[in-house]
Amino acid sequence: MHRRKFLGLMGAAGAGSVATSTAQAAGGKHFEGYPDSFAVLFDSTECIGCRKCEKACNEVQNLDDPEQPFDDLSVLETKRRTTSDAYTVVNKYDVPDQSEPVYRKIQCNHCMEPACASACFVGAFQKTELGAVTYDPTVCVGCRYCMIACPFHVPAYEYDKALEPRIMKCTMCYEIRLSKGELPGCVEACPTEALLLGKREQLLRVARRKLRAYPDRYEQHIYGETEMGGTNWLYISGTPFENLDMNTDIGDTPAPKFTSGALKLVPGVVALWPLLLGGIYAISRRKDKIAEQEREQSVEEAVAETKEQARKDLEEFKDKAERDKKKEIEKAVQKAKEEAEAERKDEQGGSDE
Amino acid sequence: MDRKIFFIILIGTIFISSLIFAFSATSKEHQEKGAGSQVGNVYIDAISQNKQLSMPMVRFGHDMHTEVLEKQGKDCQTCHVQKEEGLVFFYERSGSIEDAAALKTIYHENCIGCHASMHEDGEASGPLDGECRSCHTGVSGDRSQPFVMEKALHYTHWASEDIAHKGAEKNCGACHHQYDSEREVLYWEKGSEQNCRYCHEDPQQDDIRSMRGAAHDQCVRCHAKKRDGAMSEAGPVHCEGCHSDSARQEIERSGRKLEEKMGEIPRLERGQPKAALMLPADGGQNKEATSPQGGVGPVPFDHRGHETSTDTCRVCHHKSLEACSECHTVAGSEKGGFVQLSQAMHETQSQRSCQGCHEQEKKAASCAGCHDFMPAPDQTGETEKCRACHLEGDQAPSVSEAAAMNATNRRETARLFIEARDTSQELYDREDIPQTVTIDVLANEYEAVEMPHRQIIQAMAEDIEGNGMAGYFHREKGTLCQGCHHNSPASKEPPTCRSCHGKPFNEKAPLKPGLQAAYHQQCMNCHEAMNVEEPANRDCTACHEKAEQR
Numbered sequence: 001m002h003r004r005k006f007l008g009l010m011g012a013a014g015a016g017s018v019a020t021s022t023a024q025a026a027g028g029k030h031f032e033g034y035p036d037s038f039a040v041l042f043d044s045t046e047c048i049g050c051r052k053c054e055k056a057c058n059e060v061q062n063l064d065d066p067e068q069p070f071d072d073l074s075v076l077e078t079k080r081r082t083t084s085d086a087y088t089v090v091n092k093y094d095v096p097d098q099s100e101p102v103y104r105k106i107q108c109n110h111c112m113e114p115a116c117a118s119a120c121f122v123g124a125f126q127k128t129e130l131g132a133v134t135y136d137p138t139v140c141v142g143c144r145y146c147m148i149a150c151p152f153h154v155p156a157y158e159y160d161k162a163l164e165p166r167i168m169k170c171t172m173c174y175e176i177r178l179s180k181g182e183l184p185g186c187v188e189a190c191p192t193e194a195l196l197l198g199k200r201e202q203l204l205r206v207a208r209r210k211l212r213a214y215p216d217r218y219e220q221h222i223y224g225e226t227e228m229g230g231t232n233w234l235y236i237s238g239t240p241f242e243n244l245d246m247n248t249d250i251g252d253t254p255a256p257k258f259t260s261g262a263l264k265l266v267p268g269v270v271a272l273w274p275l276l277l278g279g280i281y282a283i284s285r286r287k288d289k290i291a292e293q294e295r296e297q298s299v300e301e302a303v304a305e306t307k308e309q310a311r312k313d314l315e316e317f318k319d320k321a322e323r324d325k326k327k328e329i330e331k332a333v334q335k336a337k338e339e340a341e342a343e344r345k346d347e348q349g350g351s352d353e
Numbered sequence: 354m355d356r357k358i359f360f361i362i363l364i365g366t367i368f369i370s371s372l373i374f375a376f377s378a379t380s381k382e383h384q385e386k387g388a389g390s391q392v393g394n395v396y397i398d399a400i401s402q403n404k405q406l407s408m409p410m411v412r413f414g415h416d417m418h419t420e421v422l423e424k425q426g427k428d429c430q431t432c433h434v435q436k437e438e439g440l441v442f443f444y445e446r447s448g449s450i451e452d453a454a455a456l457k458t459i460y461h462e463n464c465i466g467c468h469a470s471m472h473e474d475g476e477a478s479g480p481l482d483g484e485c486r487s488c489h490t491g492v493s494g495d496r497s498q499p500f501v502m503e504k505a506l507h508y509t510h511w512a513s514e515d516i517a518h519k520g521a522e523k524n525c526g527a528c529h530h531q532y533d534s535e536r537e538v539l540y541w542e543k544g545s546e547q548n549c550r551y552c553h554e555d556p557q558q559d560d561i562r563s564m565r566g567a568a569h570d571q572c573v574r575c576h577a578k579k580r581d582g583a584m585s586e587a588g589p590v591h592c593e594g595c596h597s598d599s600a601r602q603e604i605e606r607s608g609r610k611l612e613e614k615m616g617e618i619p620r621l622e623r624g625q626p627k628a629a630l631m632l633p634a635d636g637g638q639n640k641e642a643t644s645p646q647g648g649v650g651p652v653p654f655d656h657r658g659h660e661t662s663t664d665t666c667r668v669c670h671h672k673s674l675e676a677c678s679e680c681h682t683v684a685g686s687e688k689g690g691f692v693q694l695s696q697a698m699h700e701t702q703s704q705r706s707c708q709g710c711h712e713q714e715k716k717a718a719s720c721a722g723c724h725d726f727m728p729a730p731d732q733t734g735e736t737e738k739c740r741a742c743h744l745e746g747d748q749a750p751s752v753s754e755a756a757a758m759n760a761t762n763r764r765e766t767a768r769l770f771i772e773a774r775d776t777s778q779e780l781y782d783r784e785d786i787p788q789t790v791t792i793d794v795l796a797n798e799y800e801a802v803e804m805p806h807r808q809i810i811q812a813m814a815e816d817i818e819g820n821g822m823a824g825y826f827h828r829e830k831g832t833l834c835q836g837c838h839h840n841s842p843a844s845k846e847p848p849t850c851r852s853c854h855g856k857p858f859n860e861k862a863p864l865k866p867g868l869q870a871a872y873h874q875q876c877m878n879c880h881e882a883m884n885v886e887e888p889a890n891r892d893c894t895a896c897h898e899k900a901e902q903r
Contacts, residue, residue: 193870212726
């Protein structure tokens with residue numbers, strides 16, 4: 001096939017696939033979260049930075065003890081992040097216009113539409129109906145795309161394990177407690193109830209009531225209500241969230257939405273491209289076939305023509321030859337006749353004497 | 354690596370780093386010289402009136418310059434023009450100039466000129482030609498305090514014999530004035546004094562001088578005159594005298610001293626009532642009230658009492674000294690910015706409204722322990738709280754009755770009601786307040802807590818002793834108890850915490866913490882709000898001993 005023809009066909013195919021993608025995006029629906037999913041509300045004005053939640057977490061999750069014990073509060077002097085041995089950490093922040101430091105608990109925010117799950121190509125992460133984002137190590141291939149995808153930098157990796165290292169992150173105690181109707185370890189351990197577990201909808205109402213009742217105490221915003229499409233861990237604070245190193249410019253779009261447009265094309269590509277390429281192939285094959293047939297036909301015709309000509313020539317030749325032969329025969333016959341005539345005449349004269 | 358190349362790089366690095374070090378050292382030295390004090394600076398941006406500044410404004414160490422000039426035996430006229438009425442507080446000019454180029458010339462020629470001549474004489478001088486950024490530094494780290502004419506300081510001015518005004522009883526006319534636009538002169542009219550800022554605004558509005566300009570002209574000129582007249586206690590003429598931290602503290606201190614000496618600072622007299630009967634109706638205090646609104650009773654307002662707790666009338670009378678209802682009518686009017694009378698009195702987000710100011714007052718450490726914990730006032734349906742100010746009952750006049758009274762009668766009625774108020778801060782008898790409360794229901798990981806219950810209450814009561822507002826609004830013996838024993842009526846034996854607070858993380862009552870969290874939240878938040886440093890929030894064993902391992 002000609003190159004230009006091929007490109008022309010490709011262009012047509014491209015236009016077709018664009019049309020399908022817009023149609024799909026228009027029909028794309030924002031996931032509002034499971035209606036009865038649980039969430040945790042963290043109130044930084046009640047947190048005293050005692051690290052009891054960290055301790056409880058390690059105990060219920062059977063994580064290794066840290067080098068410095070949990071009652072060593074000097075740990076708070078450095079900013080920490082979650083690790084494979086600490087699903088949750090509390091950090092201390094000195095904020096302007098406040099004499100007392102403010103504490104923030106960091107753990108998986110259990111996004112309503114998790115970036116980790118959308119980045120995972122083996123489907124190791126699952127957003128459960130109870131709100132927790134869980135991880136299945138049996139299918140994990142260790143690519144750590146989830147770690148890059150997470151807007152909150154939460155998943156950690158067992159780098160120190162040679163065999164079958166896992167991604168480690170807060171599970172909201174899904175399997176060991178939440179699904180049995182128990183409180184997550186950290187929540188239960190909080191001595192000031194700075195952490196509250198409840199239905200997400202209910203906690204949003206609680207948070208709003210708190211903000212309304214104490215307008216001077218709180219920033220009038222619930223972090224996690226809309227951030228990244230909403231999370232199942234909510235935060236209220238007496239200081240702007242930026243002061244607590246919380247990313248406030250991540251927007252309200254759920255992470256999967258950023259890739260859904262492109263990813264939605266994948267089934268289309270899988271389904272359509274074999275068809276398309278097969279079609280192109282078939283078309284080009286047919287063309288080739290037709291051309292071949294035509295060629296063969298013309299050859300045949302030519303051969304037939306030649307043969308016919310040869311036959312004609314032969315026949316002509318044969319005719320001629322026959323005619324010549326006849327002529328010859330006739331000639332010979334004539335000659336013979338003449339000779340015979342002459343002989344007969346000779347014989348008649350002699351006998352008359 | 355090739356040894357030659359290695360050495361070249363090494364020498365290069367040393368050279369460059371030494372250069373950097375040298376530069377940083379010089380620039381640091383330079384900064385220290387140019388920085389000057391954090392108080393006593395004048396920021397020169399005269400050109401910015403009609404031209405965008407191409408350089409940051411100049412930070413001019415005024416106090417530093419006066420000090421140096423005094424040492425050299427020079428006076429203010431080195432820089433300022435002397436006019437008949439006194440010094441002109443513009444630099445090297447007798448009035449305001451708008452021409453940017455001319456201003457630039459004045460400053461550059463005179464400042465740098467003086468510096469240059471000092472430099473030629475071999476003296477230490479300020480920045481010279483070309484050292485632009487040594488003067489044009491912009492504002493940074495300035496710690497000047499705004500000046501507030503405190504009540505006591507105000508009194509020393511209006512009562513001082515040194516600034517007596519034309520035989521008048523008080524010296525009001527020495528500063529306060531009106532402007533006669535026809536004759537273009539300032540004059541004093543007794544009884545018409547107002548807050549300076551009603552006319553003189555910052556930044557300058559219309560043709561009236563800015564507060565900054567007017568105040569410095571008036572105050573410093575007078576102080577300088579008195580000083581030159583060899584008055585022993587003339588007011589400050591340097592920036593630091595009014596605007597430094599130490600000056601502010603000194604003013605406060607001498608104010609307190611004066612108050613102790615006199616018992617009470619005499620109130621400013623401007624024809625204001627001692628007590629006013631405020632009506633939810635249009636019309637000023639001195640006029641017949643029109644369109645009285647029924648429903649809510651009049652409020653006897655202790656005007657005098659409020660004067661003692663404020664320094665300036667402007668705290669409430671933010672635009673003029675008229676009665677609130679002159680501008681803020683019941684329905685709202687353009688004159689009052691469509692802020693209704695009820696809003697002007699009750700808006701909690703405003704610091705000028707009664708309730709807004711009271712909310713603000715409750716943020717003081719002595720109040721915040723309990724009040725921080727209380728939700729923002731809900732102004733609907735809380736009739737009990739309305740009665741704290743609004744009169745009600747058989748003896749109280751109704752709004753229409755009050756509206757029918759003349760001004761004198763109204764004031765008299767208000768006075769009687771205010772005098773009848775009980776502002777004593779009584780507590781229950783000492784023996785009725787449990788000395789200690791043992792909290793042991795939760796003893797588990799930690800032992801029981803022995804809470805010094807009576808000591809805490811006494812400390813709280815001491816903190817608000819003499820606080821008139823608390824005295825008036827804490828109406829019952831048990832009001833103070835309600836700080837912790839909240840959501841229940843005041844009584845000698847209020848419900849204990851565990852009557853309401855029980856199971857932690859109760860999903861049926863998410864706003865009601867469990868018992869443990871209730872204790873922790875209450876105690877810790879109160880300690881934080883009242884700046885009680887011990888026991889610290891996370892010092893668990895300061896309150897309860899750690900239980901022995903069982």
